[in-house]
Amino acid sequence: MANTPPYGQPQNGQPQYNQPPQPQAPNYSQPQPGGPQYGQPQPMPYGQPQQYGQPQPYGQPQPPMPQYGQPRPMPYGQPAMPQPTASQPAVPQPAMPQYAQSQQYGQPQPPMPGNFPSQQAGAAAKNKPPVAIIIGAVAAVVVIALAAVFFLTNRVSRSDYEEALVQTQALESSYTAINEEFSSAASATDNDSSSAYDEGKKKLKTFKQDSDKLAAMKAVKKDKDVKEKYETFERDRAKYERYMNDLAQTMPALMKMTHTCTKLPKFDSADMSSYYRDLSKALESCAADAGDLAKVPIKSYAEYGADMQESVSKKKDIVDQMADLNLNDIEYGSADYEKLQDLHAKMSDIDSPTLDQSDLQKAAKEADLSGSLKDLETTLSEKIK
Numbered sequence: 001m002a003n004t005p006p007y008g009q010p011q012n013g014q015p016q017y018n019q020p021p022q023p024q025a026p027n028y029s030q031p032q033p034g035g036p037q038y039g040q041p042q043p044m045p046y047g048q049p050q051q052y053g054q055p056q057p058y059g060q061p062q063p064p065m066p067q068y069g070q071p072r073p074m075p076y077g078q079p080a081m082p083q084p085t086a087s088q089p090a091v092p093q094p095a096m097p098q099y100a101q102s103q104q105y106g107q108p109q110p111p112m113p114g115n116f117p118s119q120q121a122g123a124a125a126k127n128k129p130p131v132a133i134i135i136g137a138v139a140a141v142v143v144i145a146l147a148a149v150f151f152l153t154n155r156v157s158r159s160d161y162e163e164a165l166v167q168t169q170a171l172e173s174s175y176t177a178i179n180e181e182f183s184s185a186a187s188a189t190d191n192d193s194s195s196a197y198d199e200g201k202k203k204l205k206t207f208k209q210d211s212d213k214l215a216a217m218k219a220v221k222k223d224k225d226v227k228e229k230y231e232t233f234e235r236d237r238a239k240y241e242r243y244m245n246d247l248a249q250t251m252p253a254l255m256k257m258t259h260t261c262t263k264l265p266k267f268d269s270a271d272m273s274s275y276y277r278d279l280s281k282a283l284e285s286c287a288a289d290a291g292d293l294a295k296v297p298i299k300s301y302a303e304y305g306a307d308m309q310e311s312v313s314k315k316k317d318i319v320d321q322m323a324d325l326n327l328n329d330i331e332y333g334s335a336d337y338e339k340l341q342d343l344h345a346k347m348s349d350i351d352s353p354t355l356d357q358s359d360l361q362k363a364a365k366e367a368d369l370s371g372s373l374k375d376l377e378t379t380l381s382e383k384i385k
Helices: 131-154 158-186 195-215 218-222 224-262 269-293 299-323 335-349 357-366 370-384
Strands: none
Touching: 158 195, 158 218, 158 224, 158 370, 195 218, 195 224, 218 224, 224 269, 224 299, 224 357, 224 370, 269 299, 299 335, 299 357
């Protein structure tokens, strides 16, 4: 067994079973006739590069394969690449990728010269439109839609003007009705006219609500000219409302004081002492009502009430002194008679206050709504034409 050749080798010069006869391999250590010497370069045709990987005639030595990264032999007649010498340091070669090492899945592969970059995972997604473009397109659509909505919502139509005009005319009718209601209450004959102003105050609240409805209408909110006229009306309306509310508190107090202070006892010469006592009570009630008038919000009426209270109180004091005299048995030229004459003179010297109507008329003029309502109606009518 020790002399048995390896499997596939001939035994004692005989071919292995089922193997064709093998030609005897030449001894490459000896030069072959007609062939190149081993280790000597094979001359190539002039100008032709050495072809690597081409089959050589059987029995001829194969040219050595160049190592990867090493310079290839140059064709005959071409200058050779300079090689580093011992005196010259070797030029550092760029690091080449190790192809024996596997790349991790999903890791980018370095592109090679002359080759197209390999398709990476997720490359198909890069072909989709960028998110910024999509967002920009959506934003453009939204802006256009908002512009259209803004145009439609800010455009005032003919029907909008007509609606505001109808509401303005309704306010004019309400304004006239409120004035008539307050005028009727002012002419009441009872001593407590506060109930007569209740209906007027209700209409005043309705007037305010109708004015707010007009302010919310599109023609007033979106049209500059109409809005300007409405703002003027609204300022006047606020003055008018304040004036009418003040008037509703003032007039009942005035009417009550007037009724009380003019309701005096009849003079009775047969019982003068009782007459002056009754007159004192009437003046006391008059002074009390004048004090209530002095608290009203309208300044001129409040001042009038304060003056009345002071004047009536002074007269009451004189009447009380008269009632203390023995008037039923008074004699002409007596001391009581002389004192009575003196008290009458003092009462005559007391001035009776008067109501200053100028301030009231000024306040009423400032609260007049007829002008601003008419201007608003005219502006709306011109917009409809």
